[in-house]
Amino acid sequence: MLELRLVQGSLLKKVLESVKDLVNDANFDCSATGFSLQAMDSSHVALVALLLRSEGFEHYRCDRNLSMGMNLNNMAKMLKCAGNDDIVTIKADDGGDTVTFMFESPTQDKIADFEMKLMDIDSEHLGIPEAEFQAIVRMPSAEFARICKDLSSIGDTVVISVTKEGVKFSTRGDIGTANIVCRQNTTVDKPEDATVIEMQEPVSLTFALRYMNSFTKATPLSNQVTISLSSELPVVVEYKVAEMGYIRFYLAPKLEE
Amino acid sequence: RQEQSPLTIYFHNL
Numbered sequence: 372m373l374e375l376r377l378v379q380g381s382l383l384k385k386v387l388e389s390v391k392d393l394v395n396d397a398n399f400d401c402s403a404t405g406f407s408l409q410a411m412d413s414s415h416v417a418l419v420a421l422l423l424r425s426e427g428f429e430h431y432r433c434d435r436n437l438s439m440g441m442n443l444n445n446m447a448k449m450l451k452c453a454g455n456d457d458i459v460t461i462k463a464d465d466g467g468d469t470v471t472f473m474f475e476s477p478t479q480d481k482i483a484d485f486e487m488k489l490m491d492i493d494s495e496h497l498g499i500p501e502a503e504f505q506a507i508v509r510m511p512s513a514e515f516a517r518i519c520k521d522l523s524s525i526g527d528t529v530v531i532s533v534t535k536e537g538v539k540f541s542t543r544g545d546i547g548t549a550n551i552v553c554r555q556n557t558t559v560d561k562p563e564d565a566t567v568i569e570m571q572e573p574v575s576l577t578f579a580l581r582y583m584n585s586f587t588k589a590t591p592l593s594n595q596v597t598i599s600l601s602s603e604l605p606v607v608v609e610y611k612v613a614e615m616g617y618i619r620f621y622l623a624p625k626l627e628e
Numbered sequence: 629r630q631e632q633s634p635l636t637i638y639f640h641n642l
Contacts, residue, residue: 415634497639528630577630605638623638625630 373401373437373463376430380450380459380474382423382592382612387447389589389610389618390419393582394443396492401437405616406461409496417582418497418605418621427615429458439463439470440492449485463489499621504599504607505574506533510553510566512596512610516587518551523580525549528625532575533600538568542580563594574600577625583608586620 377383390397390408397410405424411417425431453459453474460473467489474483518540522529526542526549533539537554556566589610590596599607605621612618 411635415636416632418635418639496642497635498642499639579632605635621635621639623633623635626633628629628631 372432372434372465373461374430374432375406375428375461377459378429379613380453380457381455383459384450384453385592386421386612386618387443387450389592391443391447392588393417393419393585396440396442396490398438398440398492398494401433403433410494416623420619422616423612424616427613435465437463437465440490441470441487442490445487449487452483452485502601502604504601505572506600507569508533508538508598509595511564512590512593515596516590519580519583519587522549523584527580528577529580529583530575530577531600533568533570534573535570574602576600576606578606578622579625582622589618592618
């Protein structure tokens, strides 16, 4: 028996909106630790890892570890039917072939339940080693989204370079080139407006903008994004999910042939 | 010329 009650149901809506275009089907894993997902996109270039810790739920009952295969587009369709202020409860029976999403309005005057069919998914689970990063950039998520969107109108790839001068996003296309430099800025009124660059050594990596733009669909989840870079390692683009967890996107770099 | 590397080069299957 599984029963997870999330008062801030809009978080789950936002999570689904941010992954549904990247991954079609995925297994949600439920354990004492929390509600999690790890899935690769169909071309095995990008990976999404989600963790919503059990402490973040108002009520969290998971009698035994459960893996539920879901079509993310269908799950997003159902969660779209929840109001932004609704409390969302996820319910499933051990060994059952459905999951129920229950939506309660804050005043309890409307209660809806949506039952969705589960599916069997053969998913590969990848071991992600703890890595030391050469550079970690924390910046406003809306700024990062704007940069990725702007650059993708010029080119297909972005070179992200971190030096002591700051972080540079560059692209090149048929019509010309573009460079955007963001410097460290911690003298801001609100902490979410800060740009913080922790650099162990300079690093420069190239990534497909198509994927970066897809990751920025998680922007509504968090005011800040963290971009962790290391030579010839996948970049990690992380958005915190309130106080309860994170959504991390991994993207393999493009390499010189 | 640049080639997109797959993730499985970096992460192993569990």
